Amino acid sequence: xxxxxxxxxxxxxxxxxxxxxxxxxxxxxxxxxxxxxxxxxxxxxxxxxxxxxxxxxxxxxxxxxxxxxxxxxxxxxxxxxxxxxxxxxxxxxxxxxxxxxxxxxxxxxxxxxxxxxxxxxxxxxxxxxxxxxxxxxxxxxxxxxxxxxxxxxxxxxxxxxxxxxxxxxxxxxxxxxxxxxxxxxxxxxxxxxxxxxxxxxxxxxxxxxxxxxxxxxxxxxxxxxxxxxxxxxxxxxxxxxxxxxxxxxxxxxxxxxxxxxxxxxxxxxxxxxxxxxxxxxxxxxxxxxxxxxxxxxxxxxxxxxxxxxxxxxxxxxxxxxxxxxxx
Amino acid sequence: xxxxxxxxxxxxxxxxxxxxxxxxxxxxxxxxxxxxxxxxxxxxxxxxxxxxxxxxxxxxxxxxxxxxxxxxxxxxxxxxxxxxxxxxxxxxxxxxxxxxxxxxxxxxxxxxxxxxxxxxxxxxxxxxxxxxxxxxxxxxxxxxxxxxxxxxxxxxxxxxxxxxxxxxxxxxxxxxxxxxxxxxxxxxxxxxxxxxxxxxxxxxxxxxxxxxxxxxxxxxxxxxxxxxxxxxxxxxxxxxxxxxxxxxxxxxxxxxxxxxxxxxxxxxxxxxxxxxxxxxxxxxxxxxxxxxxxxxxxxxxxxxxxxxxxxxxxxxxxxxxxxxxxxxxxxxxxxxxxxxxxxxxxxxxxxxxxxxxxxxxxxxxxxxxxxxxxxxxxxxxxxxxxxxxxxxxxxxxxxxxxxxxxxxxxxxxxxxxxxxxxxxxxxxxxxxxxxx
Numbered sequence: 001x002x003x004x005x006x007x008x009x010x011x012x013x014x015x016x017x018x019x020x021x022x023x024x025x026x027x028x029x030x031x032x033x034x035x036x037x038x039x040x041x042x043x044x045x046x047x048x049x050x051x052x053x054x055x056x057x058x059x060x061x062x063x064x065x066x067x068x069x070x071x072x073x074x075x076x077x078x079x080x081x082x083x084x085x086x087x088x089x090x091x092x093x094x095x096x097x098x099x100x101x102x103x104x105x106x107x108x109x110x111x112x113x114x115x116x117x118x119x120x121x122x123x124x125x126x127x128x129x130x131x132x133x134x135x136x137x138x139x140x141x142x143x144x145x146x147x148x149x150x151x152x153x154x155x156x157x158x159x160x161x162x163x164x165x166x167x168x169x170x171x172x173x174x175x176x177x178x179x180x181x182x183x184x185x186x187x188x189x190x191x192x193x194x195x196x197x198x199x200x201x202x203x204x205x206x207x208x209x210x211x212x213x214x215x216x217x218x219x220x221x222x223x224x225x226x227x228x229x230x231x232x233x234x235x236x237x238x239x240x241x242x243x244x245x246x247x248x249x250x251x252x253x254x255x256x257x258x259x260x261x262x263x264x265x266x267x268x269x270x271x272x273x274x275x276x277x278x279x280x281x282x283x284x285x286x287x288x289x290x291x292x293x294x295x296x297x298x299x300x301x302x303x304x305x306x307x308x309x310x311x312x313x314x315x316x317x318x319x320x321x322x323x324x325x326x327x
Numbered sequence: 328x329x330x331x332x333x334x335x336x337x338x339x340x341x342x343x344x345x346x347x348x349x350x351x352x353x354x355x356x357x358x359x360x361x362x363x364x365x366x367x368x369x370x371x372x373x374x375x376x377x378x379x380x381x382x383x384x385x386x387x388x389x390x391x392x393x394x395x396x397x398x399x400x401x402x403x404x405x406x407x408x409x410x411x412x413x414x415x416x417x418x419x420x421x422x423x424x425x426x427x428x429x430x431x432x433x434x435x436x437x438x439x440x441x442x443x444x445x446x447x448x449x450x451x452x453x454x455x456x457x458x459x460x461x462x463x464x465x466x467x468x469x470x471x472x473x474x475x476x477x478x479x480x481x482x483x484x485x486x487x488x489x490x491x492x493x494x495x496x497x498x499x500x501x502x503x504x505x506x507x508x509x510x511x512x513x514x515x516x517x518x519x520x521x522x523x524x525x526x527x528x529x530x531x532x533x534x535x536x537x538x539x540x541x542x543x544x545x546x547x548x549x550x551x552x553x554x555x556x557x558x559x560x561x562x563x564x565x566x567x568x569x570x571x572x573x574x575x576x577x578x579x580x581x582x583x584x585x586x587x588x589x590x591x592x593x594x595x596x597x598x599x600x601x602x603x604x605x606x607x608x609x610x611x612x613x614x615x616x617x618x619x620x621x622x623x624x625x626x627x628x629x630x631x632x633x634x635x636x637x638x639x640x641x642x643x644x645x646x647x648x649x650x651x652x653x654x655x656x657x658x659x660x661x662x663x664x665x666x667x668x669x670x671x672x673x674x675x676x677x678x679x680x681x682x683x684x685x686x687x688x689x690x691x692x693x694x695x696x697x698x699x700x701x702x703x704x705x706x707x708x709x710x711x712x713x714x715x716x717x718x719x720x721x722x723x724x725x726x727x728x729x730x731x732x733x734x735x736x737x738x739x740x741x742x743x744x745x746x747x748x749x750x751x752x753x754x755x756x757x758x759x760x761x762x763x
Binding site (some may be wrong): 001002003004005006102105106107108109113116117120121124165169260263265266267315316318320 | 340525534
């Protein structure tokens with residue numbers, strides 16, 4: 001496969017995963033506007049922006065949001081618009097859709113018609129929408145529909161895409177993005193989490209995160225109904241049966257890299273495999289006994305970034321002097 | 328009819344069948360307008376068009392081989408040497424460069440109009456002709472929305488175009504056997520015809536490459552794949568001559584591949600169409616195509632040209648300047664409907680300004696009478712309305728010549744317009760070749 005086509009598929013997977021991730025977080029955040037206190041909403045916005053390493057409009061990354069009850073809705077509107085429709089925000093849902101479609105346009109010949117149509121229709125729907133349209137009714141439904149669109153796309157891919165390396169690169173992009181976004185989010189959550197309220201009520205920050213990751217049921221199954229931050233974090237990092245855990249993404253990423261490395265005539269993915277292996281070992285063996293979990297999450301985040309670099313060097317941006325591999 | 332039109336238009340929107348328009352600031356992706364009512368061409372008429380086009384492309388290829396080798400046609404006084412020498416598309420780099428089967432133009436898109444005197448060739452597009460993807464997309468959209476009418480009328484198929492293109496490209500490799508490694512070279516995502524490049528790459532199973540994806544090593548061309556460098560046998564290039572190799576042509580090109588011409592001249596890779604084919608579709612040279620047919624094939628042209636005045640000739644220049652309000656004037660190297668004057672639709676001020684340009688550089692202009700293009704019924708604003716149309720069939724020349732029975736029909740959608748180009752508000756419609 002052409003290296004640039006592989007890279008487009010990889011980034012298509014990444015942008016669509018990013019879209020889904022943002023939609024899940026925004027869906028929960030906007031749903032919380034109905035009845036959650038400002039303190040919790042503030043943390044929710046802070047968490048979203050900080051893990052994207054983006055500055056919110058008219059603020060700085062490290063600022064505390066200190067708006068009052070009266071100002072909350074107005075700011076929520078601005079922030080939601082910024083994260084959903086703002087074209088100059090590279091992390092907005094609109095930008096993610098536009099980027100995934102631009103990548104898809106370049107590899108239309110490598111994906112199925114069903115995949116293209118599914119993505120194009122979603123893109124057109126977001127393009128033709130505006131926050132003022134969706135805000136009047138139930139805005140969280142808009143995000144639920146978009147998550148469904150992304151899932152439909154990957155569902156179409158799973159039933160219609162030939163299982164060649166193009167498939168592997170699409171899935172690899174998805175799992176790497178999954179890993180990077182979630183580890184960044186968990187790192188922020190661990191560092192900046194506000195104390196559990198003394199009245200013993202549920203800890204909204206972790207509840208909302210478990211809801212966004214569709215992990216509440218799994219949590220109850222493993223730990224009961226009381227939300228404990230340490231248990232929630234442990235599950236979201238190391239539970240290999242949970243599709244939204246870091247361990248799950250790391251395992252899938254490692255499998256994809258092994259598949260690509262083992263393909264006939266493939267360029268070696270040894271350097272990438274070293275990083276995915278290191279990540280697996282870190283979470284499987286070092287995480288359970290780690291005393292400073294926030295620091296360990298940062299280590300995982302750094303390794304995930306370097307893993308991306310190794311993938312790019314192995315298959316997309318390698319140097320040309322390797323004439324011995326010509327065939 | 329309104330329902331069918333709405334469905335056909337929606338299918339183009341949903342599938343993103345687009346082209347790109349440019350203004351000063353940005354590139355805009357536009358869905359190409361499609362009219363759901365097909366243009367019907369009787370098979371007897373089509374056979375005339377087909378044989379005329381085969382004759383024409385054969386002569387054009389003979390001309391290109393001749394002009395880059397012995398130039399007999401010039402020595403014999405059929406075409407003036409100054410027309411060739413002054414043509415910017417004549418490439419000295421192609422002098423005595425051989426091509427497989429002596430084919431320079433493997434893919435030709437000729438624009439045909441129907442006048443009161445029958446079908447005539449308005450121009451030949453021999454460099455990077457576009458539009459064939461819309462021919463197939465129009466057909467798929469119309470056929471799926473009018474299946475019964477389509478079946479009942481015995482419409483000739485166009486779906487085999489991709490297969491024909493693949494065979495043609497295989498015949499234009501030097502080995503001409505086996506499974507060639509084919510790359511389609513595109514300028515990239517922002518090119519007006521990018522949709523078509525992706526579409527065709529898919530149809531023929533080619534890698535869709537940009538210049539950055541190719542490297543020349545020891546006189547061979549390789550593409551960068553996830554498995555390393557892979558040799559390329561034939562490049563269907565959709566990049567203009569000027570930009571394909573910064574070492575041979577424009578040195579500021581970032582779209583091309585350094586050393587590509589060297590590999591081509593060594594016979595290690597085929598380029599389709601070959602560089603330098605533009606000398607045969609220059610509007611000054613167009614006038615001589617009927618003479619080429621007589622000269623190389625010893626036959627009378629089956630399809631006639633449109634009457635054309637070469638402003639480089641004194642008497643033609645005088646006639647043109649005296650009759651600008653009746654004529655259509657074009658630059659000899661122009662395309663896309665840009666830079667031309669439609670006299671009957673222009674103001675006196677516009678005509679005077681254009682006349683000055685002609686006086687300054689007469690050799691850069693040709694003139695033609697404003698032809699009454701044939702009209703075809705279109706569904707516009709809920710009613711049938713007549714609009715000017717042309718036809719762009721695609722001719723493939725490898726070891727043999729292939730034409731599918733269909734064409735991209737371009738439509739001048741604005742009322743009263745004669746300009747069918749997509750870049751200037753034109754649309755398209757399906758062409759049904761049916762038995763008489």
